[in-house]
Amino acid sequence: MRESLGIPPDALVIGMIARYHPMKNHALFxxxxxxxxxxxxxxxxxxxxxxVTAENPELIPFLQRFPDRSHLHLLGERQDVYCVLNALDIFP
Known part of the structure; x- marks a missing residue:
């Protein structure tokens, strides 16, 4: 997963897996x-x-905090959640 997203092996990877809903607080993350x-x-x-995509109009204001989004990976809905979890160092 890291390799497919272009994440260096020595990078710290923090993730969140949750459908988009204000109560899930993607804004705070x-x-x-x-x-x-x-x-x-x-x-x-x-x-x-x-x-959870860059096309979600409710997320766009929060994404504007990232002028360089190369370190931000919005994957949308996934069937291979186990692969995503295996790529994370921190999963709050």
Whole structure:
């Protein structure tokens, strides 16, 4: 999974797997991710779940915090969640 997303082997990978819904608080995750990116450059974030895509109009305001989205991977709904989980170092 990391290789297919272009994530270096030594990068820290933090992820969230949840369908998009305001109560799941993707906004807080993305806010924390943008703050961490200011201090840690070798970190990647993987988000997966129904409607967790860059095309989701409710996520767009939060995605604007990432001028360079190469470290942010929005995968949408996945059937291979186990592969996503295996790619993560931290899963809050």
């Amino acid at each position: 993305l806010e924390a991710a943008s703050l961490l990116m200011q201090h840690q450059k070798n970190v990647h974030f993987i988000l997966a779940g129904r409607e």
